[in-house]
Amino acid sequence: MRAIAAVARSTFRETIREKLLFLVAAYGLVLMVSTWILSPLSVGAARDKIVVDVGLAGISLFGVLTAIMIGGALVHKEIDKKAVYLVLTRPVSRGEYLVGKFAGIMGAIGSLVGLMAVLLVLIMLAGRVEITRVLFAAVALSLVEIAVIAAVVVFFSTFTTPILTSFFTIGVFIAGSLGSDLRAFAQKFGGAAMQRTMDAMYFALPNLTVFNLRSEAVHGLRLTAFEFFAAVLYGTVYAGAMLYFAWLVLRRREFA
């Protein structure tokens, strides 16, 4: 456990000292502030909905982008530049190393998401927009979604380059966000082969739509505790499975 914490702390420090993180954070914050500035163009309830919708979308998008851009490079660079030797030649298992890396990446991205969420709440308070519990649930599920994507990034980065990791993970993100729609489309209009392919993709890739509560937050729809915790459990299991596959790859990997 101490080894995991040490790797996580080092990764967290490395991530928050990355200039790229500041750039992403700056873009996210600018996006949110611009929502506030532009919202007077619309009136009443529509204005409130824009603030919430764009704010939550910004948190999700910039969190996922950070995971893809920084996470993949971090793990691959350590392996490529042999910094990983310093860890793996000590009494530290490869599983502990992977979990520590993942925890460090999530710690840094979690801080970014927290910062953006605080800013969103401040903007909503300033604009007298109603703050509901669903808003916080939406932010929490965005974090779970980012954790799933970060685990996918860690998995790919154990055996491929940062560019390919980004490419594959963006593919997973897009397919995961549209998986339900594509499956429904195939069931309605596709042949048997198409349906089987879409079914396979639907079950193999993460269904990211379960983490998207923007509609509920924007329109003030109800969210049950079961729906929320089921999504958290699904995300945790999926991220855990990706880390397990990453461990299977790293366990067999040799460092020539």
Add this chain to the structure above:
Amino acid sequence: MEALRVDDVRKSFRGDLSLRRREVLRGVSLWAEAGEILGFLGPNGAGKTTTIKIILGLLRPDSGSATIFGAPAGGRDAARRIGYLPETPYFHPHLSLREFLEFCGVLSGLSGAGLRGRIGETIDLVGLGPHAGRRLRGFSKGMLQRAGLAQAILHDPDLLVLDEPFSGLDPLGRKTVRDILVDLKGRGRTIFFSSHILPDMEALCDRTAIIREGTVTRSVTLDEIYRLGEGRVEVTARGCAPGTAHDLADYVESAQCSGGETFLLVRRQEFVRTVIQHLYRSGAEVLEVTNHHPSLEEVFLDEFAIRPSPGGTDPAKSRAVGAGAEGRAS
């Protein structure tokens, strides 16, 4: 007690575009007794780093085995007792030296006041005290090498595995590292290191294993190196007549001229009198007669059948190596 044992290890790799496997290690065997300094010597591509990675568990052998104090290489028990310095160290550039050592110390099982104390001691030992708070990003190559040594010895391991520990160091840095290694040996630690800097290796090692094309072809102690030269004598003379070397060809193994002096390596002890008499008769002045011991470099070159060209070696160095058994004959 054996600190390190490598038994008949074989390792091959497949090329990026080729299906054929290239055998890098062809049955490497070596061992190091506890408290010994074992040097690992070989040309580029001979298999030194591959052997070291197998000892560390970063690579798995195709066949054969490696053990650290009896524990299989790559396991936790073995890793607890090892300190490792990689050949071209890349350390986390975003961390300060103190943060970096804290990270390494925790991974090695240190904590609390004990860890903080060891960090301070180790930083001072490698001479980086004034730079403890600086990020590694701004370190020079030599400073990184010292930082690498610091992380390797931080947890006071029983076995140090060092891949080219003198690389990138200035003379002062080399002396610091040599002193640290001698001190560690004095405290019973075992050191296994590869290096291309033969004088450092010769000065430090109890024994040297020479690897060639994936096989350890020779393992020599310093005493054995000295014994290799037994019976051979070097005569230094001034004012030798042209053709002296030719006249003495039956008695002299090599003759080199430098700064008006001629250095003659006599083949056998009983030829010394003949050589000296010939020199006197030809009007030369005999300056010195010394027992000749080959340097580790000469043993290494001999192993690879690379003979120095006439005048190519530094005679002063040969004399320095043999200085311990020096004796004037006339």
